[in-house]
Amino acid sequence: MYWYNKKNDIRKAAVAIAFAALFVSCSTDPATKREKTAKQIDVPAFFKQEVERLQREKPIVLKTVTKDDLSEKKELQIENWANELASFQTIDLNKPAYADVLTKDSTANTLIYSSTGPEIDLSYVEIQFNKAHKPVNWIIKRTIKNSLYQTEEVLKYYSDSAYSIEKEQSVLILGDKRYGVEATFIK
Incomplete structure (x- = not known):
């Protein structure tokens, strides 16, 4: 025992x-x-604040919308800034999928995130800061791919000045399309 x-x-x-x-x-x-x-810069929070500010201030913009070779230009007051800047608000540098894939480089007033990996949609984010270290200019590039389509986007936002959204989309059966929005704040 x-x-x-x-x-x-x-x-x-x-x-x-x-x-x-x-x-x-x-x-x-x-x-x-x-x-x-x-934590990286909270891009959705920044653009949420911008949406709230723009909703309050109600600026007038000169907006040009382009689809392929057709374009239309109007001076108008945007009613729904959340919808207008929705593409910017979907960028989130803090996604777990980006944790080990994005590389970060910076200078005195510019921060750049980049990736060459095809496993994520985000390829480039450039953020320029003013002297108070507040983000003022944004350039964002991303590619969204799946079995039915591929979309390449270039988003640019210049606080109190202008913004643009350029998209090139290739859809399996429908072919290639180009879309663009450019807006300049008139004040």
């Missing part, structure tokens, strides 16, 4: 060590976790 009890104790110890090893391997060092999930 003595050998049985000792064997039982060895089994219990082995199980305890296995659980401890599993528990330790699943937990991460908080410092390491913070490094991996370092």
Whole structure:
């Protein structure tokens, strides 16, 4: 019986060590976790604030809409800025899918995120800051691909000045289309 009890104790110890090893391997060092999930600029929050500001101020813009070779230009007051800037608000640098794929480069007043990996839709984000370190100019490039279509977008936003959205879309059966919106704030 003595050998049985000792064997039982060895089994219990082995199980305890296995659980401890599993528990330790699943937990991460908080410092390491913070490094991996370092927050990038909150693009949706920035554009949400811009939408709220523009809704309050109600600026008049000179807007040109283009589809392929046709274009129309109007001076107007945008009623729904959330809808107007929706393409900008969908950009989120803090998506988990971007964590290890985007590279970050910066100078005194410019921050650039870029990726050459085909696994994500975002390829380039350039943010220019004013002297108060507030974002003022944005250039965003992304490509959305699936089995039915491919869309390439270039989004530009210049605070209190202008914005543009350029899209080239290639749809499997329908062919290629080009869309564009350019707007200049008149004040």
